Amino acid sequence: MTTAALSAELASAGLDVHSDRPLAPLTTYGVGGNGACVVKASSADQVVAVSEILRGHPEVETLVMGRGSNLLIADEGFDGLVVVMAPSPTENAVSVDGDIVEAGGAMLMPVLARRSVGASRGGLEWCVGIPGTVGGAVRMNAGGHGADMTSSVIDATVLSLRSGQIVRVSAEQLGFYFRGSALSGSHVVLSVRMKTAFQDSAIGTSEINAVVGWRREHQPGGRNAGSVFVNPGAGDESAGALIHAAGLRGFTIGAVSVSEKHANFIQAGEGSSAADVAAVMSHVQSTVEDVHGIRLYSEVCLVGFSADLMTRFSHPSHTSEAHVEAKEHLQSLLGEHA
Numbered sequence: 001m002t003t004a005a006l007s008a009e010l011a012s013a014g015l016d017v018h019s020d021r022p023l024a025p026l027t028t029y030g031v032g033g034n035g036a037c038v039v040k041a042s043s044a045d046q047v048v049a050v051s052e053i054l055r056g057h058p059e060v061e062t063l064v065m066g067r068g069s070n071l072l073i074a075d076e077g078f079d080g081l082v083v084v085m086a087p088s089p090t091e092n093a094v095s096v097d098g099d100i101v102e103a104g105g106a107m108l109m110p111v112l113a114r115r116s117v118g119a120s121r122g123g124l125e126w127c128v129g130i131p132g133t134v135g136g137a138v139r140m141n142a143g144g145h146g147a148d149m150t151s152s153v154i155d156a157t158v159l160s161l162r163s164g165q166i167v168r169v170s171a172e173q174l175g176f177y178f179r180g181s182a183l184s185g186s187h188v189v190l191s192v193r194m195k196t197a198f199q200d201s202a203i204g205t206s207e208i209n210a211v212v213g214w215r216r217e218h219q220p221g222g223r224n225a226g227s228v229f230v231n232p233g234a235g236d237e238s239a240g241a242l243i244h245a246a247g248l249r250g251f252t253i254g255a256v257s258v259s260e261k262h263a264n265f266i267q268a269g270e271g272s273s274a275a276d277v278a279a280v281m282s283h284v285q286s287t288v289e290d291v292h293g294i295r296l297y298s299e300v301c302l303v304g305f306s307a308d309l310m311t312r313f314s315h316p317s318h319t320s321e322a323h324v325e326a327k328e329h330l331q332s333l334l335g336e337h338a
């Protein structure tokens with residue numbers, strides 16, 4: 001395996017690394033195979049150390065993981081280096097400078113929301129509903145309750161695992177679009193700075209409680225990755241409404257079902273596989289297209305599946321000229337074209 005030498009070098013640098021490690025427990029779906037080389041990074045220094053060693057192994061593919069709340073990893077796993085971002089106790093606080101709140105890339109979004117409210121900063125209460133990390137939220141341009149990362153991010157400090165360069169990247173250079181950005185698999189968000197406004201903590205706390213209450217009422221618990229399909233364009237119904245109208249609530253393959261509570265959620269029961277999740281997604285996509293003439297695309301990131309399957313679910317905006325240009329610009333900013 002190409003990653004054996006890499007694992008040995010990471011281990012001898014004192015990093016927490018495992019070969020052939022199950023990735024399922026690191027995701028909210030709880031399915032999928034092993035990562036060939038999985039390293040945990042609890043500080044920016046550790047990510048830098050990983051990048052220094054990785055540069056001797058340019059052939060190895062990379063995957064950065066936060067909380068795994070938007071990832072569907074194939075049963076075959078990922079044959080490359082997985083960098084798992086783990087919050088360290090010392091990096092679990094936000095720093096506040098005037099209207100700006102700064103948080104580490106591994107901080108959980110609900111922690112960001114609560115810490116900001118605790119510091120009397122308003123505007124990030126919606127983040128309490130996103131069960132992922134700040135870095136994952138930047139990459140995905142996560143959003144909800146009428147806001148998203150685009151509306152708050154000033155800039156992010158990003159490390160390229162390929163070049164080792166660390167650059168403060170502006171919101172514009174991050175190339176945000178609906179549930180995505182110009183960041184790719186070799187980019188690690190180390191921290192982000194966001195705009196906020198003064199707000200009494202009591203008001204923030206009640207907004208947080210409202211978001212948490214709304215989520216409990218409208219979304220299922222259990223193993224899922226939130227909304228599976230991106231809402232189609234303006235004027236069309238939401239993906240969930242289209243799936244419901246196609247009679248797909250409760251549709252099941254193996255232990256994997258379309259949620260009865262929220263039609264755009266897919267629930268992975270005990271003993272389910274990534275192949276079954278992908279099969280339910282395929283059935284939903286083709287049935288909705290037959291019934292409504294609208295093609296749905298995945299909001300969840302697929303890892304390790306066949307090229308055909310990835311293309312089938314990949315939103316056309318991923319290959320739009322503007323997106324490709326933004327990606328190339330960011331890669332060059334991070335010294336990846338040298």
Ligand SMILES: Cc1cc2nc3c(=O)[nH]c(=O)nc-3n(C[C@H](O)[C@H](O)[C@H](O)COP(=O)(O)OP(=O)(O)OC[C@H]3O[C@@H](n4cnc5c(N)ncnc54)[C@H](O)[C@@H]3O)c2cc1C
Nearest residue numbers: 066067068069070132133135136137142143144189225226
């Ligand atoms: C119950 C539930 C509800 C959800 N509701 C919402 C919602 O309302 N709105 C919404 O937008 N999403 C929602 N999600 C999806 C998910 O929580 C978000 O996309 C979240 O931002 C993903 O963060 P993560 O740390 O889990 O990323 P992961 O799932 O680990 O990774 C997602 C992507 O981000 C990349 N990534 C992760 N960390 C970093 C980093 N530090 N630097 C660079 N790239 C990184 C990964 O490579 C991958 O491409 C929901 C998920 C669940 C389970």
